[in-house]
Amino acid sequence: xxxxxxxxxxxxxxxxxxxxxxxxxxxxxxxxxxxxxxxxxxxxxxxxxxxxxxxxxxxxxxxxxxxxxxxxxxxxxxxxxxxxxxxxxxxxxxxxxxxxxxxxxxxxxxxxxxxxxxxxxxxxxxxxxxxxxxxxxxxxxxxxxxxxxxxxxxxxxxxxxxxxxxxxxxxxxxxxxxxxxxxxxxxxxxxxxxxxxxxxxxxxxxxxxxxxxxxxxxxxxxxxxxxx
Numbered sequence: 094x095x096x097x098x099x100x101x102x103x104x105x106x107x108x109x110x111x112x113x114x115x116x117x118x119x120x121x122x123x124x125x126x127x128x129x130x131x132x133x134x135x136x137x138x139x140x141x142x143x144x145x146x147x148x149x150x151x152x153x154x155x156x157x158x159x160x161x162x163x164x165x166x167x168x169x170x171x172x173x174x175x176x177x178x179x180x181x182x183x184x185x186x187x188x189x190x191x192x193x194x195x196x197x198x199x200x201x202x203x204x205x206x207x208x209x210x211x212x213x214x215x216x217x218x219x220x221x222x223x224x225x226x227x228x229x230x231x232x233x234x235x236x237x238x239x240x241x242x243x244x245x246x247x248x249x250x251x252x253x254x255x256x257x258x259x260x261x262x263x264x265x266x267x268x269x270x271x272x273x274x275x276x277x278x279x280x281x282x283x284x285x286x287x288x289x290x291x292x293x294x295x296x297x298x299x300x301x302x303x304x305x306x307x308x309x310x311x312x313x314x315x316x317x318x319x320x321x
Contacts, residue, residue, distance in 0.1 A: 109291045117279055121279040128268035130221070132223040133264060134226055136257060138214050138215075138234065138257050172237060177205055177207050181202075185233050192232070194228050196225060234257045
């Protein structure tokens with residue numbers, strides 16, 4: 094397809110290009126949030142159950158700590174999943190209230206993310222306030238240490254041992270380039286969608302509009318009236 098033909102198609106079906114572009118742009122502007130600096134901190138924690146005492150007196154067991162290491166793998170996975178739930182956010186929010194800091198559970202949940210590696214669970218905290226970031230991190234550590242028995246019935250009503258390996262250190266994180274380009278990406282998405290609709294409109298158009306449409310049917314054109 095030559096460029097001139099493509100321009101003609103767009104002129105014919107311009108409404109299909111304009112509508113999705115306008116809709117995506119308007120929706121993007123409504124929900125757009127300007128990029129801002131965030132304060133972040135990362136905390137690593139180890140977790141495990143203490144070795145079962147009756148195994149220490151059983152000489153047939155080759156390693157009394159083996160099952161503690163094994164359970165640790167499952168435990169940190171569960172703690173990581175728990176840390177991003179609404180229940181955990183609610184518990185952290187209540188813990189903050191005990192320290193005279195009031196942050197809603199929804200804000201806490203949006204500030205938390207998590208991962209785990211081997212026998213360590215990693216908690217990431219971010220917010221626009223450095224003080225809130227630090228307090229949420231410390232409250233999350235406390236909840237994870239003191240309330241994990243309420244979440245995992247496998248623990249039999251006793252808390253697993255959770256040890257914070259890092260002291261929350263808050264640092265400033267500037268917005269990434271992707272955040273600045275977010276609005277442009279949305280507009281580009283609307284344009285691409287519009288172009289697809291234009292091509293579909295042209296492909297399914299049942300009318301013969303010019304010489305090329307006739308020639309595509311295998312009919313030889315002898316004469317063409319170019320007057321508009």
